[in-house]
Amino acid sequence: MDTTIPRRPSAARTRLIDTATRLFYEEGIHAVGVDRIIDEAEVTRATLYKQFGGKENLVLAYLRNEDEMLRAMFDQAGADVSDPDALVDAVIDGIAADIRQRHTRGCPFINAAAEYPDAAGPVRTLIDEHREWFRSTLEEVAAGxxxxHPSEVAASLVLLRDAALVGGYLDGEERVAPAFERTARAVIGGHRAA
Structure with a gap:
């Protein structure tokens, strides 16, 4: 049995990730320089390089943080809702809430993919892993x-979420979130047992 107590991230590391998350999401990854992150996080250059080794590892930490938050939201929904049909509704409601409240400038993973075109690079590999987890989780919820055809349901919901996050940024959440909910529920309804 491992009795090692997990170490909490240092305050400086947390500030760097929080600052990078805000700036990368609001302004774009390549548009934000290391100096600005250092200044706003109130750390030294040495601290950033000690914690991350460079900007790309900070980008990876930012995306891992986003991934962990989404996974935690799904875990919480699964813990709070035991009825499989209600879980489907909770997932749709959660995505709609994300469009309205949290990811108001598009999907952080799609945004990052646009800035990192190398499909074999570490950033895109992490994005691919996140998307595969998201798709497979939706498939499990649909199957439950x-x-x-739970894989078709999952593929449709991923597509709808992608479009809704981008559309919410461009057209406003008040127009897009209800359209997402309506369309997602129609997809679900079309795959229910008769």
Missing amino acids: AGLH
């Missing part, structure tokens, strides 16, 4: 609710 007894929906026909």
